[in-house]
Amino acid sequence: MSNKTHITQRALVLLFILTLAFSVRALTANFIRTHLDDPGWFPFGIYAAFDAPAQDWLDGRASIFWIDDGTRTDKAIYAPGYPLWLAFVYKLTGSRLPQAVQNVQWLIDSFAVLLIVGIGVSAFDWRTGLCAGAIAALWPLLATYGAVPLADAPTSWIVLGGTWMFLLAAQKQSLWWAIGAGALLGLSCWLRANALLLAFFWAAALWLFVSISWTRRLVLAGAVIAAAFLVISPILIRNAVVFQALAPTGLGAGTNLLEGIGDTDRGAKEFGAPSSDNEVVEQERALLNPPAGARFELYYPDGIQRDRARTRRALAIIVRHPFWYAGSVAWRMVNVLKYAGQPNGIYGSAGINVTSRKSLPERSPGRIISFLVNAIGGVQSVLRYLLLPFMLAGIWLAVRRDWRISMLILTTVGYYLVVGSLMHTHIRYGLPMQALLTIFAAIAMIQLGDVLTRTVDRIRMKG
Numbered sequence: 001m002s003n004k005t006h007i008t009q010r011a012l013v014l015l016f017i018l019t020l021a022f023s024v025r026a027l028t029a030n031f032i033r034t035h036l037d038d039p040g041w042f043p044f045g046i047y048a049a050f051d052a053p054a055q056d057w058l059d060g061r062a063s064i065f066w067i068d069d070g071t072r073t074d075k076a077i078y079a080p081g082y083p084l085w086l087a088f089v090y091k092l093t094g095s096r097l098p099q100a101v102q103n104v105q106w107l108i109d110s111f112a113v114l115l116i117v118g119i120g121v122s123a124f125d126w127r128t129g130l131c132a133g134a135i136a137a138l139w140p141l142l143a144t145y146g147a148v149p150l151a152d153a154p155t156s157w158i159v160l161g162g163t164w165m166f167l168l169a170a171q172k173q174s175l176w177w178a179i180g181a182g183a184l185l186g187l188s189c190w191l192r193a194n195a196l197l198l199a200f201f202w203a204a205a206l207w208l209f210v211s212i213s214w215t216r217r218l219v220l221a222g223a224v225i226a227a228a229f230l231v232i233s234p235i236l237i238r239n240a241v242v243f244q245a246l247a248p249t250g251l252g253a254g255t256n257l258l259e260g261i262g263d264t265d266r267g268a269k270e271f272g273a274p275s276s277d278n279e280v281v282e283q284e285r286a287l288l289n290p291p292a293g294a295r296f297e298l299y300y301p302d303g304i305q306r307d308r309a310r311t312r313r314a315l316a317i318i319v320r321h322p323f324w325y326a327g328s329v330a331w332r333m334v335n336v337l338k339y340a341g342q343p344n345g346i347y348g349s350a351g352i353n354v355t356s357r358k359s360l361p362e363r364s365p366g367r368i369i370s371f372l373v374n375a376i377g378g379v380q381s382v383l384r385y386l387l388l389p390f391m392l393a394g395i396w397l398a399v400r401r402d403w404r405i406s407m408l409i410l411t412t413v414g415y416y417l418v419v420g421s422l423m424h425t426h427i428r429y430g431l432p433m434q435a436l437l438t439i440f441a442a443i444a445m446i447q448l449g450d451v452l453t454r455t456v457d458r459i460r461m462k463g
Contacts, residue, residue: 124443
């Protein structure tokens, strides 16, 4: 088969994957759009925290980035990147509603499956990349959070782009790819701080799994860390100047750590750990006894100091009960990999299967369209149950095939799975991990397909 034919075939498959991703996300977005008043699908309270600074900046009332009042630690809860993104979308679309943000994000998320294709192709081969892209296009988990107007999907796009550059840096031993990978990690922290420490893990992976001279490994690892923190530095400098504290890109590490303990059975009953923001506020109100009628919220007043106190309290519990806490972390890891069955409580839903009833307008869409939508939903339902076994088998096959490149990808997977599960977590926080796992599922599916093909061929030959 000629090279031109290969290119044509791959282009057609890519077009099919994009069409599938576009269709699934459009149908999923239609369902989410009708549930924007349901906090189970759209946490509008969190969205409001991003929306308010975007609105204030557009109306000339305040800056999104700079904080004039050093007592307003509540303004540093979240990094300023997502409010900037909202302001851009509002300006671009002429609408300041979450529906406008949703429309832009699900459309971009459809094209983001190409990042997964690219990573799969660079790491292994075209078949792996295309198969992983098809899985990502169909998978309800990725489609659902790609259609929810929050920072999770945009953050995932950036981290996936950084992961691709990270692999290229390792394969090509390229300083510029390493700088690009680190810069994208830093950029992701402008939206969500989840990847704040990932640069160190990537640096360690370059040192451990890339077969080059130790000086070159040191240069590449240092470039990733330096680029990441150079991009993050404006936020760190702002916090240091405004609050006289070296605070990360957003507050909440102590809160999430403490609430993660409160989520467990022993956490609330035995240790008195709160499991929600409201419980944190009430406990601290009783402890600090602020004046009657004074404003007292999760991060105001003295939000940085109070969040650090929560960290100390949580760590004290963990130090006293390390084995119990390790079991709790393992349980969280299991739960964020639960893709089928009922929604997973505090760990979130793994998304919806599209159906004509849930995803199409109320007016009759026609039997053919309804049938096609229901067929896609049926495939999604089967995929939910098959994915985790295929991912696990695929990891084993990938490590046998090329352990170095597999470990580079698994570094990001392990970071989100383990480090993310050390505290209060949600399935949408780890979207980059979930997207990367499709590559391993694709390897196992291709292997199974090859085995079945060879078996059928042998049967035919015997016949």
